[in-house]
Amino acid sequence: MVRSEPPALALESITCTFPAAARDDQPYTAVREASVRVGKGEFVSLIGPTGCGKSTLLNVAAGLMAPTSGSVLVEGAPLRGLNRDAGYLFQADALIPWRSALDNIAAGLQFHGVDRAERTERAQHWLERVGLAGFGNRYPHQLSGGMRKRVALAQTLILDPKIILMDEPFSALDAQTRELMENELLELWSSDRKSVLFITHDLEEAISLSDRVVVLSAGPAAGPIGEFAIDLARPRDVSEVRMTKRFLELHRKIWELLKAEVLKSHVRQKHA
Amino acid sequence: MSGRSTPSGPLMILYRLVFLLALFAIWHALTESGLLPRFFFGSPLLVLEKAARWFASGKIYKHLAITLLETVLAFGCGTLLGLATGLWLALAPAASSLLDPYIKGANAMPRVILAPIFAVWFGLGILSKVALGITLVFFIVFFNVYQGVKEVSPVVLSNARMLGATRRDLLRHIYLPSATSWVFSSLHTSVGMAFVGAVVGEYLGSAAGVGYLILQAEGAFDINTVFAGILVLTAFALLLDWIVTVTERHLLRWRPTSEGARLSNR
Ligand SMILES: Nc1ncnc2c1ncn2[C@@H]1O[C@H](COP(=O)(O)OP(=O)(O)OP(=O)(O)O)[C@@H](O)[C@H]1O
Numbered sequence A: 001m002v003r004s005e006p007p008a009l010a011l012e013s014i015t016c017t018f019p020a021a022a023r024d025d026q027p028y029t030a031v032r033e034a035s036v037r038v039g040k041g042e043f044v045s046l047i048g049p050t051g052c053g054k055s056t057l058l059n060v061a062a063g064l065m066a067p068t069s070g071s072v073l074v075e076g077a078p079l080r081g082l083n084r085d086a087g088y089l090f091q092a093d094a095l096i097p098w099r100s101a102l103d104n105i106a107a108g109l110q111f112h113g114v115d116r117a118e119r120t121e122r123a124q125h126w127l128e129r130v131g132l133a134g135f136g137n138r139y140p141h142q143l144s145g146g147m148r149k150r151v152a153l154a155q156t157l158i159l160d161p162k163i164i165l166m167d168e169p170f171s172a173l174d175a176q177t178r179e180l181m182e183n184e185l186l187e188l189w190s191s192d193r194k195s196v197l198f199i200t201h202d203l204e205e206a207i208s209l210s211d212r213v214v215v216l217s218a219g220p221a222a223g224p225i226g227e228f229a230i231d232l233a234r235p236r237d238v239s240e241v242r243m244t245k246r247f248l249e250l251h252r253k254i255w256e257l258l259k260a261e262v263l264k265s266h267v268r269q270k271h272a
Numbered sequence B: 001m002s003g004r005s006t007p008s009g010p011l012m013i014l015y016r017l018v019f020l021l022a023l024f025a026i027w028h029a030l031t032e033s034g035l036l037p038r039f040f041f042g043s044p045l046l047v048l049e050k051a052a053r054w055f056a057s058g059k060i061y062k063h064l065a066i067t068l069l070e071t072v073l074a075f076g077c078g079t080l081l082g083l084a085t086g087l088w089l090a091l092a093p094a095a096s097s098l099l100d101p102y103i104k105g106a107n108a109m110p111r112v113i114l115a116p117i118f119a120v121w122f123g124l125g126i127l128s129k130v131a132l133g134i135t136l137v138f139f140i141v142f143f144n145v146y147q148g149v150k151e152v153s154p155v156v157l158s159n160a161r162m163l164g165a166t167r168r169d170l171l172r173h174i175y176l177p178s179a180t181s182w183v184f185s186s187l188h189t190s191v192g193m194a195f196v197g198a199v200v201g202e203y204l205g206s207a208a209g210v211g212y213l214i215l216q217a218e219g220a221f222d223i224n225t226v227f228a229g230i231l232v233l234t235a236f237a238l239l240l241d242w243i244v245t246v247t248e249r250h251l252l253r254w255r256p257t258s259e260g261a262r263l264s265n266r
């Protein structure tokens, strides 16, 4: 992409070193010199073997964690503190357990000082948008895993963030629910083209959702080792797109690269 | 938990009443037959008569009201103090590690020995009983609040921060609700402790309250009145506990019940 406009989000030569857990341990460098850019309105997936440092990179992008070295640029400006332009969809359940679905969705507006009547109305609208119209009064534990993810999605999107960070948001869901959610995500995304950094270790998910897939090497000292533009036509249906020839070609190409890393990480974890 | 043969609600209540009657009957038989000396063990009929007379004459209400007032005040003040201190120390690690041994020490000390000191400081009125109750309630609430703040899921916290929560928002919308939910789940213990503080305080020196009635009767070797007092206190404690149960069910309805958690697909 040759544009004068700076990328929505840029991770520049990020290195993250964790201090040693025990006295005779070495400090652990999870990520070294990793650079990832997300253009405006672009959907980028970050894929890599488990434990390679995907969540770490996303936490850095969110400003929840300071990198040991390197910088984060948001629309060209260095990030200080939390990334206020970003919404974060966590891998684990992050809903507030003592708030109903509706109040969870409204939480962000409440923190931003929107008055009760307005935030309830807007939360109600989002509740409907994620298909949970009748479930506003339920507490998180009364919702299914897929419903909780929908609430979390609405909770993040209601604030209209310019950048959305997602950490394996659907990995805990069953295959059918997952496909449904992926399609819903694509639909929501296509309506106002946010910049998305999406983490997954599922290659099919990465290809079917993204504009670009970035492959990370196995840790320690992980970093991007390959980038693939996904030139599948949009709008896409995630289950249909998986049958196309182009999808299979891309899958084979990326998998060749990824497979070696997955094996490496597997061997390392076994002998750790 | 309930076995196949456990009878349902109303029948169970009936069985429980039968059990209670049986206890009184045995007590009655043992003391009437002279197997147990009546001077030390009283007589259930006289005990019940005494209790009935208290209620009929209305004499008991004043004393119950005093005991209740002490309980409520001790519970309220102890809870507020415990809540504030717990929140503060849980969010201020330096102060927490400074005060840690003192709090542990104060909690380990049997608080009842403070009752005479409080009597000297605050007199024989309700204040000294409330003070004793507070020292009992405070630590229960304090430790629960401390735990509640520490147990807040880091993911929920990060999520709230990403949604724009300031430090004050976090305190008000995350830490405080989490802490209070722990306080609510220790409600039975803390209300019970406030009650213990009130009655023990009265018993050790006072001019009113159910504990005072018992103290007086003991002085006159009136064992039946002592038992009547204990009976009234027990019934009253059960009533308080029931109120707590109802309140708790309402306040903690967002929590998965153990049954629901087992059934849900988490
Ligand atoms: N706080 C920490 N202290 C020490 N090491 C850490 C810490 N957080 C993460 N790590 C290490 O950094 C590496 C990367 O962790 P990270 O959570 O980013 O992996 P991931 O790619 O998200 O894995 P997964 O796909 O399983 O979620 C791991 O090897 C992990 O052990």
Ligand SMILES: [Mg+2]
Residues within 6 Å of the ligand: A054, A055, A056, A091, A167
């Ligand atoms: Mg992760």
